[in-house]
Amino acid sequence: xxxxxxxxxxxxxxxxxxxxxxxxxxxxxxxxxxxxxxxxxxxxxxxxxxxxxxxxxxxxxxxxxxxxxxxxxxxxxxxxxxxxxxxxxxxxxxxxxxxxxxxxxxxxxxxxxxxxxxxxxxxxxxxxxxxxxxxxxxxxxxxxxxxxxxxxxxxxxxxxxxxxxxxxxxxxxxxxxxxxxxxxxxxxxxxxxxxxxxxxxxxxxxxxxxxxxxxxxxxxxxxxxxxxxxxxxxxxxxxxxxxxx
Numbered sequence: 001x002x003x004x005x006x007x008x009x010x011x012x013x014x015x016x017x018x019x020x021x022x023x024x025x026x027x028x029x030x031x032x033x034x035x036x037x038x039x040x041x042x043x044x045x046x047x048x049x050x051x052x053x054x055x056x057x058x059x060x061x062x063x064x065x066x067x068x069x070x071x072x073x074x075x076x077x078x079x080x081x082x083x084x085x086x087x088x089x090x091x092x093x094x095x096x097x098x099x100x101x102x103x104x105x106x107x108x109x110x111x112x113x114x115x116x117x118x119x120x121x122x123x124x125x126x127x128x129x130x131x132x133x134x135x136x137x138x139x140x141x142x143x144x145x146x147x148x149x150x151x152x153x154x155x156x157x158x159x160x161x162x163x164x165x166x167x168x169x170x171x172x173x174x175x176x177x178x179x180x181x182x183x184x185x186x187x188x189x190x191x192x193x194x195x196x197x198x199x200x201x202x203x204x205x206x207x208x209x210x211x212x213x214x215x216x217x218x219x220x221x222x223x224x225x226x227x228x229x230x231x232x233x234x235x236x237x238x239x240x241x242x243x244x245x
Contacts, residue, residue, distance in 0.1 A: 006193045006212035006228060008242040013135040013187050015178065015206075016159075017196035018146055020054055021216055021233070022138070023153050024117045033103055034079070037096040041082045049081035051219045056081070058141075058198045072097040115149050125237035126158040132241065137181045138162045139194065141171050141201060160185065172198075173205030182209075195236050203227045214239055 016022055031046040057077045075097045080087065104114065129136060138159045140146040146164040150156040161184045165171040168180050182192060189210035196202025199215055199222040206213035207227075214236045215222065215229045222229065230236050 004189075004207050004210060004212040006214060006239060007190075008240055010191055011134060011193055011240065012191040013137065013182075013185050013193075014129055014240060015137050015139045015181055015192060015194040015211070017172075017194075017198070017202050018138050018140040018142070018149060019115055020197035021195060021202075022119060022122050022155060023115045023149060024119055025050065026114050026117050029114055030078070033100045034082070034096070036103065037099040038092070039079055039082060039096055045082060046078070050078065053077040053081045055198070055219075055221060058201060072101060075100055116153055118153050118155065119233055121233040121237070122155070125233050126155070128237055128241060130158065134240075135160055135185055135187070137185065139172070139177060139181050141165045141177075172196075172201035173208060175205060175209035178206055178209035178211055193240060195240075199225050 027047050027050060028043060030050075031041060031043045034041055034046065053074070054077070057074045060073055060077070076093060079093055079096055107114075126136060136159045138146060138150060138161070140163070142149075142164045144164060144166040146166075147156065147162040150159065150162060156162070161181065163177060163181045163184070165177055168177060170176040170180065172178075178189075178192075178194065182189065192211045194202060194206040194211050194213040195216065196206075196213065197216045199217070203213045203215050203225060213227050215225050215227050216231070216233060216236055217225070217229050218231045228239050230239065
């Protein structure tokens, strides 16, 4: 795989992944729903396993894109990671997922579990980029709810467009998802950078499309990644604005 560098001086636009990059799940609410569905856990346990569950979910979802059960995959992985080496009965897992989905639907949540926690530095970082005249697009592997998540979190107005894999028909790392985002803006690949939290989907997909990318890897999942790797949104913004310290 050929790497593509990020050149701040050439930037006209920045693409952002959504889940895990701009927003995260409300862990307190997720814990409440898990316990209500019969899953024994405390908030500390939920917080500990969530990044690993999200990582496993990103891998699994590639095989089931477009299927009716995709929304429950994340919940499955959270529960599996809470159980750890003592897996529960498959029927118990499915029952818990179904109960949480029903609870979320009744509460009117657009995404499950509710992805309404804007991650640290996101609003400030987007403001910095917009102030510099950069055009922003959200590019997400989603189930059709990407735009609703941004609206619910108050982030939608920062973006010229939202490219949702479910709607477009291509999913990262397919470069066509990035091509669709570029087409909306009419920009060249060399003038774009992408920021995401999943190496295979975000970084390799962006590179395949000729786009430089930055990985936010707070847990150190990819120590030998072929791209700039940072542990926070603020650090990614520093690279994009050439203000690294």
